[in-house]
Amino acid sequence: MxxxxxxxxxxxxxxxxxxxxxxxxxxxxxxxxxxxxxxxxxxxxxxxxxxxxxxxxxxxxxxxxxxxxxxxxxxxxxxxxxxxxxxxxxxxxxxxxxxxxxxxxxxxxxxxxxxxxxxxxxxxxxxxxxxxxxxxxxxxxxxxxxxxxxxxxxxxxxxxxxxxxxxxxxxxxxxxxxxxxDTPKPTAKTVLKMLRVHQWLKNGLIFVPLLLAHEYQNPRAVLACVIAFVSFSAAASAIYIINDFFDLALDRQHRTKRHRPFASGLLSMPFGFACSGLLLVISVVTAAFLPPLFWLVIGTYLVTTTAYTFSIKRMLLIDVLTLAGLYTIRVLAGQAATDIEPSFWLLAFSIFFFLSLALVKRYVELRSTVSDAKQRIAGRGYRPEDQDVIAQAGMGAAFAAVVVMALYIDSSAVSEQYNHPYVMWPLAPIVLYMIMRIWILARRDEMHDDPVVFIITDWRSQLMAALGLILILIAVVLP
Incomplete structure (x- = not known):
C-alpha cells in the first residue's frame, strides 16, 4: 500500500x-x-x-x-x-x-x-x-x-x-x-482600543487655560486649542502604541492588559508601527499651524514619554513625578497654543492633583500584584511593603492640591476676574471629595487601573465635575 x-x-x-x-x-x-x-x-x-x-x-x-x-x-x-x-x-x-x-x-x-x-x-x-x-x-x-x-x-x-x-x-x-x-477578526473597536481614544480626554487639559482666562469667546484661541488637542492626541496615541510594544510581556501577565490588541495578537506589530508613524506625521503637520512655543512643548512631551517608556517607568518615585509632569505639560500646551500667560496657581494645582492620581495608579498595581515582600513588582521600582508610603504620599498630594485651590480662590487673581469669587469656594470640598473617594475605593480594591479613566466613567465623579463647572459659570455671569 x-x-x-x-x-x-x-x-x-x-x-x-x-x-x-x-x-x-x-x-x-x-x-x-x-x-x-x-x-x-x-x-x-x-x-x-x-x-x-x-x-x-x-x-x-x-x-x-x-x-x-x-x-x-x-x-x-x-x-x-x-x-x-x-x-x-x-x-x-x-x-x-x-x-x-x-x-x-x-x-x-x-x-x-x-x-x-x-x-x-x-x-x-x-x-x-x-x-x-x-x-x-x-x-x-x-x-x-x-x-x-x-x-x-x-x-x-x-x-x-x-x-x-x-x-x-x-x-x-x-x-x-x-x-x-476562521479566527477572530479585528474590528473598528479594536483599532480604537489600540489608539486608546478614551485617553484623549486627558488632552482636554489643553482647554483649561483658555477657560480660566475667559478667552472662550475668542474664535482664534478656540481654534488653536482644537488644533493643539488634535496634535497632542495623535502624538499620545503614537507613543501608546510604541509603549505597548515594549510592555508586551508584562501586559500578558496582567489581568486586564492582556486583552490589549497587541498583547492578545488581534493586531500585528507591523500594522501598529505603521499607524504610529502616521500619527506622528499628523501630530507634526497640525503643530505647524501653532506658535513655535507649542512645538517646544509637544517636543518635550514626546522626549519625556519616550524616556518614560524606555526606563523612567521602572524608577522609584521618578515615574510618578514624571506622570504628574506629563499632565501638567498638557496645560502648558494650551497656554503655548493660545499665547496665554502661564498661571502659577494652575500649574501648582495640576502638579499636586495629578501626582496624587499617579500614586493611586501605582498603589492599585501594588495591591493587585502577587509577589514576595522583598521583590519588586514586574516592570516597576516598587515592592509590596511600599503600599502605606505610597498611600500617605498620595493623600498628602491631594490635600496640597486642595490647599492650592483654596489659596487661589482667595487670591487677587480671582477677585480681579470674578465679581463673586465666594461662589467658587465649594470647589475645594468637591475636589477633596473626588480624590478622597478614589483613594478609599483603591483601598477597597474597587478602583480601575487608571484613575483618570475611572473619573471619566464614574457618574459620581462626572456629577461633581459638572457641579464645579456650574459654580465657575455662575461666578463669571453674576453681575
Whole structure:
C-alpha cells in the first residue's frame, strides 16, 4: 500500500509566527532587545543589511522569550491535538530561530520535531520547502501557514491549510479553494482600543487655560486649542502604541492588559508601527499651524514619554513625578497654543492633583500584584511593603492640591476676574471629595487601573465635575 494513502503517515507541518501564535517573534524579539538596551538600535541596521537570518541570530543571542505568555491560537492547538490523536506526526516548521522554536515546542509538548532557522540559514519560503521535502519527500506533508512566505509551502504540500491569511495567502487560498480556519477578526473597536481614544480626554487639559482666562469667546484661541488637542492626541496615541510594544510581556501577565490588541495578537506589530508613524506625521503637520512655543512643548512631551517608556517607568518615585509632569505639560500646551500667560496657581494645582492620581495608579498595581515582600513588582521600582508610603504620599498630594485651590480662590487673581469669587469656594470640598473617594475605593480594591479613566466613567465623579463647572459659570455671569 502507498504510504501516502494512509493520512496518519503524512506529517502535519505547522508554521509558528502568525499561525501557531498570533504575533511575530522577530518583532517581539527586537523590542525586547531595545528594552534591554536602547543603544542596540544603532546595530540593528547593520544586522538588517547582512540579511534576515543574521538579524534573527543576533536578536536570539541576546534575549529570552517566555513561551507561556505568548498568544497561541486555540484553533491551531485544537487542530494539532486532534491530528495527534489520529496518530499523525506533527512538526513545528518555522523561520524563527531554533532557540525560540525549541523553547515553545518544549513548553507545549505537542511537536514530534522542530525545523527552524539555525545560524545564518533562514528557514523560510523555499528554504523551508527544501527542508521539508528532503525529510518527507515531495508532497509528503500537509502544511498550516498564514503569510506570503508560506505560499511556496502551500504549493509544495499535499494539502494546504490557511489561517488568518495576509493579502498574498488570502489570494492563494481563494484561487485554490483550500481549507481556511476562521479566527477572530479585528474590528473598528479594536483599532480604537489600540489608539486608546478614551485617553484623549486627558488632552482636554489643553482647554483649561483658555477657560480660566475667559478667552472662550475668542474664535482664534478656540481654534488653536482644537488644533493643539488634535496634535497632542495623535502624538499620545503614537507613543501608546510604541509603549505597548515594549510592555508586551508584562501586559500578558496582567489581568486586564492582556486583552490589549497587541498583547492578545488581534493586531500585528507591523500594522501598529505603521499607524504610529502616521500619527506622528499628523501630530507634526497640525503643530505647524501653532506658535513655535507649542512645538517646544509637544517636543518635550514626546522626549519625556519616550524616556518614560524606555526606563523612567521602572524608577522609584521618578515615574510618578514624571506622570504628574506629563499632565501638567498638557496645560502648558494650551497656554503655548493660545499665547496665554502661564498661571502659577494652575500649574501648582495640576502638579499636586495629578501626582496624587499617579500614586493611586501605582498603589492599585501594588495591591493587585502577587509577589514576595522583598521583590519588586514586574516592570516597576516598587515592592509590596511600599503600599502605606505610597498611600500617605498620595493623600498628602491631594490635600496640597486642595490647599492650592483654596489659596487661589482667595487670591487677587480671582477677585480681579470674578465679581463673586465666594461662589467658587465649594470647589475645594468637591475636589477633596473626588480624590478622597478614589483613594478609599483603591483601598477597597474597587478602583480601575487608571484613575483618570475611572473619573471619566464614574457618574459620581462626572456629577461633581459638572457641579464645579456650574459654580465657575455662575461666578463669571453674576453681575
Amino acid at each position: 502507498d504510504v501516502r494513502s494512509d493520512v496518519s503517515a503524512i506529517p502535519l507541518a505547522v508554521d509558528l509566527d502568525g499561525t501557531l501564535i498570533a504575533t511575530d517573534l522577530l518583532w517581539e524579539g527586537l523590542f525586547l532587545l531595545l528594552r534591554k538596551n536602547p543603544l542596540y538600535l544603532f546595530l540593528v541596521p547593520f544586522w538588517v543589511f547582512a540579511g534576515p537570518a543574521r538579524l534573527k541570530h543576533e536578536i536570539a543571542k541576546r534575549v529570552e522569550i517566555d513561551p507561556a505568555s505568548l498568544p497561541y491560537r486555540p484553533e491551531v492547538l485544537e487542530r494539532i491535538a486532534r491530528e495527534q490523536a489520529a496518530g499523525r506526526r506533527v512538526v513545528l516548521a518555522t523561520g524563527t530561530p531554533k532557540k525560540f522554536a525549541t523553547a515553545i515546542a518544549e513548553h507545549l509538548g505537542l511537536f514530534d520535531a522542530v525545523l527552524a532557522t539555525e545560524g545564518l540559514h533562514n528557514l523560510t519560503s523555499k528554504n523551508k520547502v527544501a527542508a521539508l521535502t528532503a525529510t518527507y519527500g515531495d508532497g509528503g506533508f500537509d502544511y498550516i501557514g498564514n503569510s506570503r512566505h508560506d505560499v511556496a509551502l502551500f504549493d509544495a504540500a499535499r494539502q494546504a491549510i490557511v489561517i488568518a491569511p495576509d493579502r498574498h495567502a488570502s489570494r492563494w487560498q481563494l484561487a485554490h479553494g483550500c481549507e481556511l480556519i
